[in-house]
Every structure is written in C-alpha cells, then in structure tokens.
Ligand SMILES: Nc1ncnc2c1ncn2[C@@H]1O[C@H](COP(=O)(O)OP(=O)(O)O)[C@@H](O)[C@H]1O
C-alpha cells in the first residue's frame with residue numbers, strides 16, 4: 001500500500017481550475033519527485049494534502065486513512081509535514097526557538113500551560129531542547145543556533161525549514177523547492193540530508209526545479225501539467241517522454257544532467 005494516495009483531487013480558485021482531478025501515489029521509504037512547469041499546480045497540491053487549502057473534491061489517504069479537509073495541525077499530528085517554497089518561521093526568534101516552536105505544536109502540547117512549573121513540563125521541555133539540538137547538529141546549524149533566523153543565509157533558512165519539519169517526528173515530509181536560490185555546494189548538502197532521512201525510514205515527496213537534484217535523489221518522478229498528473233516513471237524515462245517535453249516547451253526544459 002502507498003503511504004500517501006491522492007485520488008481525484010480538484011481545487012479551483014475563483015472559477016480557475018488549479019487542480020483538475022489529480023491522482024498520485026507515494027511509496028514508503030523512498031524519495032518521489034514532483035515536477036512540472038510553473039503553474040502546474042504542484043504547490044496547490046501540497047496545500048491540499050497538508051490541509052492549508054481544502055480540496056473541492058477527491059480523497060487523500062495517508063496510510064489508508066482519508067485526511068482530505070483536515071486542518072494542518074491534524075495532518076501533522078498524523079505524521080505528515082511540509083516545508084514551504086519561501087522559508088517561513090519567525091525571523092526575530094533564534095534558530096533554537098524556531099525549532100522549539102514546532103516541537104511544541106504536537107498533540108497534547110496545549111496542556112502544557114496547565115502543567116507549567118511541574119516536573120513533567122520541565123522534563124518535556126528538556127526533551128524538546130535535546131531534540132532541537134540533535135536536529136541542529138545533524139543539519140550543521142549548531143554554529144548559528146542562538147542567532148535570529150533572519151541572520152541565516154538562504155541555504156541555512158532552507159535547512160531550518162527542514163529542521164522545523166523534523167521536530168514533529170514525521171513519517172512523510174513534503175518539500176517545496178528546498179534548494180531554490182541555494183548555492184550548489186549547500187544544495188548538494190541538502191540532497192545528502194534528504195537521503196539520510198530516507199535511510200532512517202522517513203518518506204519524502206519533493207517538488208524541485210533543479211533537474212540534476214531530481215535525477216540524483218528521486219526513485220520515482222511524477223510530472224504534473226495544467227492541474228493534472230501527466231506521467232510518471234524514472235527520471236530518465238520522464239526526461240525522454242515527449243509528453244513531458246511538450247509540457248515544458250517554451251517554459252523550462254528538462255535537461256538530463
Ligand atoms: N490562493 C490562490 N488563489 C488564486 N489562485 C491560486 C492560489 N493558489 C494557486 N493558484 C493558482 O493555481 C495555479 C497553480 O499554481 P501553483 O500550485 O502555485 O503551481 P506550481 O507550484 O506548480 O508552480 C496557478 O494558476 C495559480 O495562480
């Protein structure tokens with residue numbers, strides 16, 4: 001069974017169809033790439049899957065359970081989190097606090113204030129700090145852990161996004177262009193981090209425009225165009241597919257790295 005299955009998802013904005021019935025499967029324990037020209041509906045699909053924008057129609061099954069229409073915190077509590085194309089977070093807070101903020105958005109955390117000052121609350125806080133430090137270490141963010149997030153380089157902001165996603169101990173991470181605007185060395189480092197996550201049993205669905213990254217990282221590639229699933233297969237198959245090439249014509253070309 002696929003870890004994530006999208007069935008016939010539709011979404012319009014003011015009468016314009018952004019998603020016209022998308023079907024998609026994401027197998028567990030691998031990196032699936034989601035590519036397609038600008039405006040294909042990739043980010044909107046992420047928004048529907050993660051509860052930011054409810055689909056008008058269709059089903060979204062996470063481990064067999066329909067999550068369509070759930071709120072983002074309900075979706076993330078089920079182990080599905082995402083990063084954003086434009087890094088979010090709170091720029092004036094430190095890297096550590098940005099991480100802790102996400103660890104604090106887990107089920108049951110709303111009870112924390114009631115417990116404040118209690119030993120259980122202090123233990124919970126220490127656990128969260130330990131987890132944040134572990135994540136900062138693995139993402140090479142330790143040197144800047146006390147700095148405000150606004151001081152980070154573009155690449156470090158992307159790493160912080162991934163770190164915030166990891167704080168909620170996800171089964172499935174959706175990444176929206178995690179290396180856009182990042183220098184090549186850091187982009188390849190981010191790629192290595194993603195592979196390591198998959199090695200630990202996390203499943204990844206990756207929107208990416210850098211075709212060398214897609215070729216290197218993705219076991220399976222899904223191509224979207226005009227709000228639909230157009231084709232899927234290995235990267236080499238997709239790059240050679242005339243339908244895919246036609247979809248990219250006059251926009252971005254799929255170049256085999
Ligand atoms: N909140 C919104 N309001 C209106 N139109 C939107 C909204 N979100 C996405 N769209 C439209 O949906 C289409 C798909 O966009 P998007 O999902 O961002 O594509 P991609 O990520 O593949 O570039 C575009 O035509 C875009 O303008």
Ligand SMILES: [Mg+2]
Pocket residue numbers: 042043044085
């Ligand atoms: Mg997008």
